[in-house]
Amino acid sequence: MVRPGGRSARVQEAVHTAVRELQAELGRAELTIPLVAARAGVTPSTIYRRWGDLQELLSDVAVENLRPDTPPRAHGNLAADLRSWAEQFIEEMASPVGRAYIRDALLGAPDGDNAARCSAYAAEQIGVVLARAAERGEGAPGVELVLDRVVAPMMYRILFRPGGLTADYARGLVDDLLDDSAAGR
Amino acid sequence: MVRPGGRSARVQEAVHTAVRELQAELGRAELTIPLVAARAGVTPSTIYRRWGDLQELLSDVAVENLRPDTPPRAHGNLAADLRSWAEQFIEEMASPVGRAYIRDALLGAPDGDNAARCSAYAAEQIGVVLARAAERGEGAPGVELVLDRVVAPMMYRILFRPGGLTADYARGLVDDLLDDSAAGR
Numbered sequence: 001m002v003r004p005g006g007r008s009a010r011v012q013e014a015v016h017t018a019v020r021e022l023q024a025e026l027g028r029a030e031l032t033i034p035l036v037a038a039r040a041g042v043t044p045s046t047i048y049r050r051w052g053d054l055q056e057l058l059s060d061v062a063v064e065n066l067r068p069d070t071p072p073r074a075h076g077n078l079a080a081d082l083r084s085w086a087e088q089f090i091e092e093m094a095s096p097v098g099r100a101y102i103r104d105a106l107l108g109a110p111d112g113d114n115a116a117r118c119s120a121y122a123a124e125q126i127g128v129v130l131a132r133a134a135e136r137g138e139g140a141p142g143v144e145l146v147l148d149r150v151v152a153p154m155m156y157r158i159l160f161r162p163g164g165l166t167a168d169y170a171r172g173l174v175d176d177l178l179d180d181s182a183a184g185r
Numbered sequence: 186m187v188r189p190g191g192r193s194a195r196v197q198e199a200v201h202t203a204v205r206e207l208q209a210e211l212g213r214a215e216l217t218i219p220l221v222a223a224r225a226g227v228t229p230s231t232i233y234r235r236w237g238d239l240q241e242l243l244s245d246v247a248v249e250n251l252r253p254d255t256p257p258r259a260h261g262n263l264a265a266d267l268r269s270w271a272e273q274f275i276e277e278m279a280s281p282v283g284r285a286y287i288r289d290a291l292l293g294a295p296d297g298d299n300a301a302r303c304s305a306y307a308a309e310q311i312g313v314v315l316a317r318a319a320e321r322g323e324g325a326p327g328v329e330l331v332l333d334r335v336v337a338p339m340m341y342r343i344l345f346r347p348g349g350l351t352a353d354y355a356r357g358l359v360d361d362l363l364d365d366s367a368a369g370r
Contacts (some may be wrong), residue, residue: 099295100295103291103295106288106291106344107292110284110285110288115344115345116345116346116347118345119341119345119346147338147341147346148337148338148341148358149334149338151341152333152337152338152340152341152342153332153333153334153337153338155337155341155344155345156304156332156333156336156337156340156341157337159291159300159340159344160300160301160303160304160340161301161304161332162301173333179369180365180368180369183365183368183369184364184365184368
């Protein structure tokens with residue numbers, strides 16, 4: 001889905017805002033496309049044309065809610081940066097609100113790009129952390145390896161194996177990865 | 186959900202079979218609970234009472250379809266057993282049919298146990314592989330570590346980061362885990 005500026009961007013913002021407000025006011029079981037359209041000041045057919053159905057719209061809003069709005073905090077070394085990023089990630093994603101967003105994101109069209117956007121956000125944040133390490137001359141694993149070793153286990157457990165999703169667990173994933181990477185060099 | 190034998194088990198089997206047949210004949214968009222009930226020879230209210238809605242029923246059938254029906258193949262050593270299990274897992278789960286089952290499984294009630302049952306099946310199979318290694322006196326990682334290092338990355342990429350899901354990738358996850366475990370001992 002292309003998201004140019006101008007009218008299209010204004011429609012998207014109005015519709016997303018309407019969804020967030022109505023979810024908060026009415027709960028998500030009460031949401032309908034006509035309600036969202038009325039609140040956003042657009043016609044229902046505008047929404048159907050652009051998003052197809054309510055599930056796809058909720059998926060789009062969820063992914064937008066999962067978009068990080070700040071770069072990862074900087075602590076001066078790779079281990080501290082990655083640990084703090086992973087702790088924040090698990091805290092946000094394993095929360096009831098985070099779980100609901102992940103679930104909604106996955107409920108979008110199977111061939112759509114909503115779920116892939118979630119992963120791209122994580123990859124981007126990790127890329128920032130690794131670029132800082134490279135600037136300092138620290139050895140660091142690649143982005144894909146960090147996704148496999150740190151992000152994937154957290155998301156797998158959030159979706160399939162609830163329990164034990166603590167900051168300690170997140171830190172342990174980072175420490176094990178960095179230990180193994182150091183041993184392999 | 187308790188699944189005792191007798192009438193309850195027969196109802197479950199009839200309803201599951203009806204869902205599978207109707208999905209194959211009509212496609213899943215055409216499925217309704219009254220249609221499933223008629224094919225299974227039960228009343229719609231029996232289905233509503235037991236599963237709540239169509240999404241929950243489809244989720245239950247999907248998890249049942251994901252249940253392994255044979256123990257992992259035995260090749261005489263841990264590396265070969267784990268590699269062959271991971272290759273088969275990625276082949277099945279990353280296929281269009283596998284993806285549809287995983288998606289359906291996740292669409293069950295968020296507080297339900299359908300997704301957890303998928304993970305329990307994987308843990309059980311891995312447990313068999315690790316028990317064989319222990320009998321042979323081979324050193325081996327624990328089940329939870331195999332889930333984090335082998336299963337989680339495959340499932341994460343299937344759901345969030347499609348592409349690159351090859352048998353080579355699966356084998357690489359196993360080899361890296363066993364190398365790191367050996368180095369740590």
